Amino acid sequence: MVLMVVSKKKLKKIIIFILILAFIIGGIAYILKNKTQDTMNLLDLAQNNQPYTMGTAQNSGHVAITCNVDLGWEDEYIEGILEVLDKENVKITFAVTGKWAEKNKDMLLKIQQKGHEIANHGYQHINYDTLSYDENFNEIKKSQDIIDAATKQKSKFFQAPSGAFCDDTVKAANDLGYICYKWDVDTIDWMDKDNPDKIIERIKSKDIKDGSIVLMHPTKATTMCLDDIISIIRTRGYVPGKLSDVFNEQ
Structure with missing residues (x-):
């Protein structure tokens, strides 16, 4: 009878040990799986003809803020955006279309002179994922020529309007x-142009990481809450900055 009791106790311990071991192995597998996915997202997307959704610099300590200037209706708020950035001592990336740059060279140069980075947003705001390689190349090259000639610098980053990439878009840009x-962090401010509180709550709910890329536009609401967005990034322990701060540019 005693032997049976001892055997049951041993069996119970063995079962508990097996369960603990399975839990540990499962946890390690989950961590490795997610780490692999993160590495794929950060380092291998370009090889798969996909745009990066986060920066590639490891432990950059930064979060990039990008401001798309493309349709023209937001021009009146660019000054306000620049004033907030001056006040917060933050330099970001402005992605502009070549068509906008042609008509607004003085503002383009003002943005640059204040220390902000200029990215290529294509020549015009159309769906680049519907274009052939040659059409993508021509649109991006036309914008590149305009922007680089105006700023006297080589633009390094490209984002297709609406984020509409196809393989030919990435290949042409590369x-x-x-x-x-x-x-990976969208303010969706174009949808809430007069509602800064909604934008703030949306950003608070986002999983902001080292190397994250925040997308915004110069809208009335963004002008009113940009300082809050910057504060949220800082509260998460990161420095708000440019794309160059979160990418290895080899």
Whole structure:
């Protein structure tokens, strides 16, 4: 009878040990799986003809803020955006279309003179994922020529309007020397142009990481809450900055 009791106790211990071991192995497998996925996202997307959604610099300590300037209706708020950035001592990336740059060279140069980075957003705001390789190349190259001639610098980053990439878009941009990017934190401020509180709550709910890319536009609401967005990034322990701060540019 005693032997049976001892055997049951041993069996119970063995079962508990097996369960603990299975839990540990499962946890390790989960961590490795997610780490592998993160590495794929950060380092291998370009090889798969996909734009980067986060920066590639490891432990950069930064979060990039990108401001798309493309349709023209937001021009009146660019000054306000620049004033907030001056006040917060933050330099970001402005992605502009060549068509906008042609008509607004003085503002383009003002943005640059204040220390902000200029990215290529294509010549016009159309769906680049519907274009052939040659059409993508021509649109991106036309914008590149306009932007680089105005700023006297080589633009390094390209984002297709609406984030609409296809393989030919990425290949054409890469052939022109660009790093293609999208974003992982979207303010969706174009939808809430008069509602800064909604934008703030949306950003608070996002999983902001080292190397994250925040997308915004110069809208009335963004002008009113940009300082809050910057504060949220800082509260998470990161420095708000440019795309160059979160990418290895080999």
